[in-house]
């Protein structure tokens with residue numbers, strides 16, 4: 001009695017948080033177990049854990065690749081699309097957020113393209129990239145991205161790019177617009193040029209929003225790559241792995257393992273960026 | 285530096301905020317502008333700082349148009365305007381950075397001014413870790429660090445409690461006697477104006493005009509409770525009261 005009382009009321013909030021995390025995980029696994037007894041197709045937690053171990057150590061039966069190899073392949077694609085998206089979205093967001101003319105010119109286009117789901121770009125991506133495959137610049141870009149001659153990989157990177165682009169763009173625009181005008185006035189009284197205002201005021205002041213956009217964008221990109229890999233043409237990736245396991249019939253434990261890998265990677269990416277965010281913004 | 289305003293008028297979409305403002309602030313003078321809320325005091329300072337264009341009229345610094353001088357003006361804002369992403373030292377360094385002063389020298393200069401406002405212990409702190417009074421000290425240090433010839437202050441102590449305001453007024457008076465800057469100081473606190481100013485410009489309610497130009501012949505350091513100060517305060521308050529009633 002007494003010890004269980006202390007279990008719940010430990011003074012350190014950090015430890016309490018951890019305990020809650022463990023408790024919720026245990027409850028989840030118990031519920032999962034009960035459910036798996038009931039629905040035969042759902043693998044039990046133990047089956048899943050065993051399969052997971054197999055997949056990590058031995059690999060899957062079709063291509064003989066381990067789960068982490070597949071995951072790493074997906075991560076590489078995500079990072080490529082995400083970095084391109086970031087590099088384009090941030091400057092564009094600053095320009096749209098700061099200059100009315102750019103906003104008037106581009107807002108309509110952005111708002112029309114934004115509702116198109118990233119996955120809806122896949123067919124067009126295949127058509128375009130197949131058509132462009134022989135051109136020099138396609139080969140240069142593909143080479144620079146380390147994608148070889150795979151049109152499918154190019155499409156995946158493109159889909160991730162589309163997915164990551166809009167959250168980063170919109171958050172950047174919002175952040176730039178929300179910059180307290182007094183900071184800009186201060187800079188102007190010191191004689192700052194527009195360039196200095198952008199670099200020394202607008203960018204640091206909107207950084208919290210930009211980082212939020214990056215975090216959301218990376219998350220969306222991660223969802224996109226998995227879905228894009230399922231569509232076909234890819235030679236590796238968690239999405240392909242899950243789809244292959246489904247195609248060979250059954251393999252529900254393997255499918256669940258793939259999903260767990262996706263969830264874990266997404267979780268870790270988010271935590272890393274949250275950590276960066278807290279580190280960089282001790283001022284806010 | 286001598287500041288001259290000639291017939292400054294400012295309208296916002298037909299709304300007249302300032303009308304025909306003409307006055308001169310002499311080199312080294314501390315001039316306070318007192319007026320009812322909304323009479324255009326902030327707008328006036330912003331025009332002098334070059335943050336806003338006057339609709340009509342002309343501003344001269346040492347006889348030359350403003351555009352040649354923008355960088356010689358320091359502005360202290362009521363809301364402090366400290367950059368939350370920079371610590372105290374880097375905030376004070378900001379203007380020096382814009383002026384292209386090399387890293388080591390600007391750190392040295394910034395530290396000098398931080399010391400002057402008594403915040404040396406807080407150099408590495410971020411604005412959110414400072415009290416209002418400390419923040420405004422940083423604001424003042426930042427404005428002074430570039431050694432401006434004209435200092436514009438817009439109700440710098442308006443957001444502080446009465447004790448803190450008195451302390452900072454005294455510090456500012458001491459600083460001014462040491463540095464001998466030309467200061468244009470906006471406030472709607474009459475006591476503050478009498479404590480600090482060589483001259484007080486009283487403004488009318490909106491549209492703002494100069495109603496009276498009062499020269500203070502009180503000895504420094506000022507005695508807040510002297511009979512002269514009390515009499516003057518009474519007179520100014522009455523005038524202000526009339527203006528405020530007129531504007532209702």
Ligand SMILES: Nc1ncnc2c1ncn2[C@@H]1O[C@H](COP(=O)(O)OP(=O)(O)OP(=O)(O)O)[C@@H](O)[C@H]1O
Nearest residue numbers: 296301319320321322323324325326327328472490
């Ligand atoms: N950018 C602007 N656009 C339109 N109207 C403005 C603008 N700036 C100021 N005004 C108007 O001009 C008038 C004067 O404003 P200002 O801020 O200069 O007054 P103030 O004397 O500083 O007032 P307070 O004592 O409250 O600070 C106000 O009626 C205000 O609404």
Ligand SMILES: [Mg+2]
Nearest residue numbers: 325326327438
């Ligand atoms: Mg004001």
